[in-house]
Amino acid sequence: MEKRVTFGRWTIGILFAVPQLILIFTFFYWPAGQAVYWSLTLQQPWGGGNIWVGLDNFRSILANADYWNSITASMIFAGISTGLAMVIALVLAALTDRQLAGSSLYRVVLIWPYGIAAPALALAFRFILAPEAGFMAVVNKVWPGFWDPGLDGADAMASIIIAFSWKYVGYNFIFFLAAFQAIPRSLIEAAAMDGSGVIRRFWDIQFPLITPTIFFLLVINITESFQDSFGIVDIMTAGGPANATNLMVYKIYSDGFKGLDYSGAAAQSIILMLLIIALTIVQFRFIERRVHYR
Amino acid sequence: MTIIKRGFAALAAGALSTALAVPAFAEPVKFDFWFGLSGDLARVVDTLCKNFNDSQKDYEVVCTSQGNYDATLQNTIAAFRAGKQPTVVQVYDVGTATMMLSGAYKPADKLMEENGYKIDYSDYFPGIARYYATSKGEMLSFPFNSSTALMYWNKDAFAKIGKTEAPKTWEDVGADLKALKDAGYDCPMAINISANESWQLMEQFSALHNQPIATKNNGYDGLDARLEVNKTKFVQYVTDLKKWYDAGLIKIKSKDLGQDMVQAFATGTCQLILTSVGDHGTVGRTQKEGMNWDVAELPVYAGTERKNSLVGGASLWVLSGKSDAEYKGAAAFLNFIHDPKTALFWSTNTGYIPVTKSGFDFMKSNGFYDKAPYKGREVAIESLTASEPTEITRGVRLGNFTQIRAEFGTQMQAIFANKVSVQEGLDTLVKNGDAILERFQQTYPGKTLP
Numbered sequence: 001m002e003k004r005v006t007f008g009r010w011t012i013g014i015l016f017a018v019p020q021l022i023l024i025f026t027f028f029y030w031p032a033g034q035a036v037y038w039s040l041t042l043q044q045p046w047g048g049g050n051i052w053v054g055l056d057n058f059r060s061i062l063a064n065a066d067y068w069n070s071i072t073a074s075m076i077f078a079g080i081s082t083g084l085a086m087v088i089a090l091v092l093a094a095l096t097d098r099q100l101a102g103s104s105l106y107r108v109v110l111i112w113p114y115g116i117a118a119p120a121l122a123l124a125f126r127f128i129l130a131p132e133a134g135f136m137a138v139v140n141k142v143w144p145g146f147w148d149p150g151l152d153g154a155d156a157m158a159s160i161i162i163a164f165s166w167k168y169v170g171y172n173f174i175f176f177l178a179a180f181q182a183i184p185r186s187l188i189e190a191a192a193m194d195g196s197g198v199i200r201r202f203w204d205i206q207f208p209l210i211t212p213t214i215f216f217l218l219v220i221n222i223t224e225s226f227q228d229s230f231g232i233v234d235i236m237t238a239g240g241p242a243n244a245t246n247l248m249v250y251k252i253y254s255d256g257f258k259g260l261d262y263s264g265a266a267a268q269s270i271i272l273m274l275l276i277i278a279l280t281i282v283q284f285r286f287i288e289r290r291v292h293y294r
Numbered sequence: 295m296t297i298i299k300r301g302f303a304a305l306a307a308g309a310l311s312t313a314l315a316v317p318a319f320a321e322p323v324k325f326d327f328w329f330g331l332s333g334d335l336a337r338v339v340d341t342l343c344k345n346f347n348d349s350q351k352d353y354e355v356v357c358t359s360q361g362n363y364d365a366t367l368q369n370t371i372a373a374f375r376a377g378k379q380p381t382v383v384q385v386y387d388v389g390t391a392t393m394m395l396s397g398a399y400k401p402a403d404k405l406m407e408e409n410g411y412k413i414d415y416s417d418y419f420p421g422i423a424r425y426y427a428t429s430k431g432e433m434l435s436f437p438f439n440s441s442t443a444l445m446y447w448n449k450d451a452f453a454k455i456g457k458t459e460a461p462k463t464w465e466d467v468g469a470d471l472k473a474l475k476d477a478g479y480d481c482p483m484a485i486n487i488s489a490n491e492s493w494q495l496m497e498q499f500s501a502l503h504n505q506p507i508a509t510k511n512n513g514y515d516g517l518d519a520r521l522e523v524n525k526t527k528f529v530q531y532v533t534d535l536k537k538w539y540d541a542g543l544i545k546i547k548s549k550d551l552g553q554d555m556v557q558a559f560a561t562g563t564c565q566l567i568l569t570s571v572g573d574h575g576t577v578g579r580t581q582k583e584g585m586n587w588d589v590a591e592l593p594v595y596a597g598t599e600r601k602n603s604l605v606g607g608a609s610l611w612v613l614s615g616k617s618d619a620e621y622k623g624a625a626a627f628l629n630f631i632h633d634p635k636t637a638l639f640w641s642t643n644t645g646y647i648p649v650t651k652s653g654f655d656f657m658k659s660n661g662f663y664d665k666a667p668y669k670g671r672e673v674a675i676e677s678l679t680a681s682e683p684t685e686i687t688r689g690v691r692l693g694n695f696t697q698i699r700a701e702f703g704t705q706m707q708a709i710f711a712n713k714v715s716v717q718e719g720l721d722t723l724v725k726n727g728d729a730i731l732e733r734f735q736q737t738y739p740g741k742t743l744p
Binding site: 042043044045046047048051060064066126130131132133134137148149150151152153236237238240241242243254255257258259260261263264 | 364367368371374375392395396397398488546548550551552553694696697700703704705707708710711713726729730733736737738739
């Protein structure tokens with residue numbers, strides 16, 4: 001029979017949980033509750049008063065074509081950048097795990113990008129991808145008008161996707177490498193002795209064994225691409241050109257803080273929260289089925 | 295995270311200032327001044343504050359840069375909601391309507407009167423005073439850093455096409471740009487089309503041509519004002535700009551692309567730009583060796599009776615809820631800034647123009663405008679005072695105008711990327727801008743602009 005350590009009185013248990021509960025309440029439930037309240041009212045920015053408007057804020061947001069454009073842009077951004085960041089990291093980690101020459105060097109170098117703050121990274125990429133001064137200027141010389149993120153929305157979207165993926169390749173790499181190294185060598189060696197090649201071993205042994213990590217990173221990458229994209233968008237495109245990169249999190253910032261429309265921004269953040277929750281539920285319901293935990 | 299950090303910083307600063315503001319003998323009364331300038335300009339403000347503190351013993355102003363105008367307003371609002379607001383704050387031009395409805399200020403004219411300072415409000419250039427005054431003409435805030443838009447032109451390039459003077463009409467500009475292109479200049483004129491350029495492209499243009507941006511006299515007469523730039527001369531202007539862009543006469547220059555338009559002009563890459571007189575110093579300091587250039591008033595379409603251009607910049611607001619002692623200090627500070635000698639110091643060290651006639655006269659009598667690096671800046675005053683301000687050229691008083699400017703950038707980008715026609719783009723600008731205005735009006739039910 002399992003032996004359990006229990007407290008004699010339930011109040012002692014509660015008492016131990018109180019500090020944590022206070023923290024969660026102060027830094028999560030209270031602000032989130034405040035956001036819900038704001039989203040149902042029209043707040044005067046200086047605090048002069050507010051009016052109860054029910055769901056009007058949500059109605060006007062959902063009736064706004066710009067908002068739907070923002071949702072579409074966020075989805076495209078999340079899909080492509082998550083795919084890029086995960087595939088590249090997976091390939092790099094698989095190669096590093098094979099102990100190719102210099103792999104100890106890659107291991108250190110590839111972790112660095114995640115340590116760089118988003119705005120600093122965005123500034124660097126703004127230089128690299130500047131059509132007139134940076135690396136792309138060379139391409140533009142050969143092929144005039146090829147790269148113009150100032151007016152071409154697709155180019156601008158590509159810029160922020162590249163910058164974001166670059167950062168998260170480093171993050172994903174750490175987890176993938178750890179997952180690969182947790183696979184018992186004996187399994188791979190046995191397969192090798194049975195005559196299977198590198199690719200075969202990857203698909204039949206390594207890949208199935210790291211699916212929990214893949215699933216974890218998928219959830220994190222998608223969530224982060226909705227939230228952590230702010231610094232990159234703010235520095236690189238400021239949502240332009242013509243709203244092409246106006247991701248949901250950036251729109252919340254510009255409407256709320258620049259436009260002083262606190263209520264509209266609160267409603268948008270509620271929608272964003274619901275969307276991320278929904279996406280995560282979908283992932284757990286449908287993708288986790290294919291994950292094999294050991 | 296940063297918001298939380300700022301919140302803590304604001305709390306800490308607030309706690310500190312109340313702790314220090316307790317009147318004590320021989321200790322000067324401290325009060326806070328938050329401003330939105332950074333870099334070189336922030337250093338000049340710091341010197342200005344030091345000069346004020348050295349000039350008397352009763353008060354000490356603590357000047358804190360908040361980085362930029364947006365952040366200053368945001369942080370001030372957050373501080374105000376927490377009851378830790380600064381005494382004096384610098385608010386940018388387009389924040390005026392928001393401030394007027396905030397109920398969070400002490401009218402500057404009343405403050406000065408209560409503390410025994412006599413300010414001659416007719417001494418302010420009318421174009422500057424009216425921008426910040428109520429519809430009845432009361433000054434709720436004090437104009438501080440002020441500028442207006444000018445045309446910068448490369449004399450060497452224009453000499454090549456046989457011109458010794460800057461073009462005065464847009465028709466001439468069109469012909470000159472063509473001639474410059476034919477003479478081998480790759481970039482005759484540079485513009486940018488982000489939210490920031492709403493100022494010189496839409497607002498200044500509309501004022502010079504006495505064209506409204508919104509109904510109700512650009513919003514001065516009521517919160518129910520709505521945009522109407524899709525049916526004024528502005529449509530013609532955007533059409534021409536787009537035509538010249540398509541013909542390769544205009545290039546888009548912005549920092550994101552590698553070089554902003556001021557750099558493009560200073561390096562001689564582009565021959566004509568429209569920007570603030572505040573950039574006069576930057577162009578002078580960073581220009582290509584030996585390049586001859588000058589500034590001129592913005593052109594108008596032929597047959598237009600030229601009106602005054604609009605002031606840009608920020609004004610100083612005194613916030614409510616402070617002690618009498620702090621208000622005394624604030625009044626002394628505003629009076630110090632109003633002094634012509636401060637105007638000379640301020641304009642010499644920045645590109646901003648004096649806001650009062652006496653300040654301008656004092657600077658002229660000091661020979662300020664005769665010397666090389668500052669010569670030409672008097673054109674800004676000429677442009678601002680080209681006419682008595684009309685009902686429309688007083689300024690723009692629209693709620694959440696920052697968002698309307700953002701919408702301007704968005705639609706101009708759509709137009710220049712050939713996504714929509716000029717008329718469609720401007721129609722959308724009006725439609726989306728009106729939604730912003732409507733929302734602003736709903737947020738302040740039953741309130742009217744003073």
